[in-house]
Amino acid sequence: MALDKFGIARRIARELKDGMYVNLGIGIPTLVANYIPAGISIFLQSENGMLGMGPYPPEEEIDPDLINAGKETVTILPGGAFFDSAESFGMIRAGKVDLTVLGAMEVSENGDIANWKIPGKMVKGMGGAMDLVASARNIIVAMMHSNPKGESKLLDKCSLPLTGVGCVKKVVTELAVMDIEDGQFILRERAPGVTVEDIRSKTSGRLLVPGEVPEIVF
Amino acid sequence: MALDKFGIARRIARELKDGMYVNLGIGIPTLVANYIPAGISIFLQSENGMLGMGPYPPEEEIDPDLINAGKETVTILPGGAFFDSAESFGMIRAGKVDLTVLGAMEVSENGDIANWKIPGKMVKGMGGAMDLVASARNIIVAMMHSNPKGESKLLDKCSLPLTGVGCVKKVVTELAVMDIEDGQFILRERAPGVTVEDIRSKTSGRLLVPGEVPEIVF
């Protein structure tokens, strides 16, 4: 059975290690925060200027001066810090953020990512995505394996305008966990009950299947 | 009668205008702070990270965490602010400091300045001088007209290694006030009792004397 968005987030949360500074994009990536493994501390960076982002506030603690990069009202944890956008992207650019998780429209077998623009549609802008993908030390993409038309989003070459080149290290979809190495997707794990053939048939880019591929077990 | 160092500082203080942000170098320039005209406010910038530098503290208020760029214990005035060196030179480089007053070993008729290195002698370094002269909107040099050997320090071309090129706008010595424009020193004022000929004989670079040259009156 394919994972739902919560399953994708839960699987990605296993990549978290104690003490990591992590930037979570909007959508599925945001859900990762709900599955931080017990016993480890993670510091969430929000690129609008905060380290140590906490959960949504209770109604009575909402503060319009305290939002995240998704413009949602949030809280800050003890030991957090506020700073400005220039500083925020300075720490991103300098590789101080250990892990970035973000969504994508397309990912290619060499790690290119497209997630900001669809020609012919209203373009809202890249926000901080280009800066994040150009500089993050480790990037995991969380997305569905196919687009709403049923076309694979894991391609030999992206068809949409790029956000960044050769930067994605890992992709987690509802079907599979894949690393990107040496110009190919390497199948690491399957969603429960999903076959290698299912995954292969829905992956347009080069897919390497290294022997046995374990199922994800939660 | 030639001015003494206090007279030079006092004359330079007349260039101050209400609300100016000013960086004063070590030596005679520091003395300028003692002659700020009544009724105007000046903000002193110290490049180690302070705006609103105040006078030396009374003995009981000395704080080793509060020094100026000359490493002297100082105070901060109400409305001042501390910041780091990168910010300090950022504001200098961006031209936010209205006036810089500094000493020099040599100044040339096109505004070049040499004040950091004498070949053959131990070189202590340029400190912040190169940054200041490269970026200050207005630079006044406070110095003696001649060096201890009796040689003019106002030259057609500096003989010592340069600190900056074409940056000095005004020179005040014990003998004269001179602007630098169009590749020449322009004599604006004479020290009391000092003749134009005295000044001319002690100035190696091109000196323009525009008609009557008034004496400095305090």
Added chain:
Amino acid sequence: MNKVYSNAMDALAGIANGSTIMLGGFGLCGIPENSIAALVKMGVNDLTCISNNAGVDDFGLGLLLKTRQIRKMISSYVGENEEFERQLLSGELEVDLVPQGTLATRIQMAGMGIPAFYTPAGYGTEIAEGKEVRDFNGKPHLMEYALHANFAIVKAWKGDSMGNLVFRKTTRNFSTSMARAGDITIAEVEELVQPGMLDPDQVHVPGIYVHRIFQGQQYEKRIERKTIKLASS
């Protein structure tokens, strides 16, 4: 020397048709509400606005879009706003999209006198078109230029009559960099205090960068996406 103005209209004097203006804020957080209202009242148009976002239909920069005072936006993310989309598609409005970190840093560099710098953001994308590419440590970078403006308008929490500013929580965003980058910087503050009332160790923007300051009124601080923790969660 007086930097204190009594209201937004007075403080914004000199902003004219065709001016380039930076406006602080991220989404609707930390935006200069009083100044935006004054710009609407002044009716200046053909403005180039540098701001990370473009407000919503009836708040923030959306108010200046509604009155068609903006000719060009320089932003990283826009269009939470139907009027924006309409003007963009009709060609009334020009938009220059800049990666958010590049935008923040270009503004920061203007305030520190660095005319150009190199960043990896946008290499290999359409953002790189026409830009100088240069390798550093084996990684390609784009040369980007400092971004200046005739006026920077920011909103701080507290400020003093010397122009020192202190911000609260995530309202700093672009404002602290913009404050340093304006030819003329105008700050509106929730609370204007006397010199000496702000801790000099805790000033986010030293007064040297701020030319005019006024105490704003009736901050609405509208929330764009109210998200709350449910009692059960």
Added chain:
Amino acid sequence: MNKVYSNAMDALAGIANGSTIMLGGFGLCGIPENSIAALVKMGVNDLTCISNNAGVDDFGLGLLLKTRQIRKMISSYVGENEEFERQLLSGELEVDLVPQGTLATRIQMAGMGIPAFYTPAGYGTEIAEGKEVRDFNGKPHLMEYALHANFAIVKAWKGDSMGNLVFRKTTRNFSTSMARAGDITIAEVEELVQPGMLDPDQVHVPGIYVHRIFQGQQYEKRIERKTIKLASS
């Protein structure tokens, strides 16, 4: 995840012969006294030290010069110190003099991932030799590179166990930029507090940059030039 160390010797583990180290401070103001003492005790040598100044004969980096542990200094102003002069003239010590603003900004850029930038400082001087010159707005600028170090060692006033740092008065100087630029950043603080005890709006260096932190002891805070206001003046 623990960043807290019990003393300087433990916190400085890994610094080896030949390491490049940034040390905060301006003159003797804000220098990491405990760490310098520990470096002497560790006896590591062939160090490249990036620090604005080189201390005095018997304090600050002068202590490391006395023991000949420093092979190279990268500074803007040195030589308040006879031993320094002796070693320099004898060729034992190498010195790279960098304009103070360029030094500060090169360090700052390292901490913000900008590999190179342009500054007007030093154009037309011997500092420009071998450097790329480029005109911006009709004014010549030099290209300068970011300056990194294996270790950055800074001294703050307060810090928490997450590595957040707060500085006091003019002790910030180079330390806040260096803290961001070290591959490994070590902070010694006068007072180490629990998370939540520092105001998140007033943190000068967020903990993400700081890898190790310890509470220092017995700060001497020697004054280089004691200047006082006479009662009459």
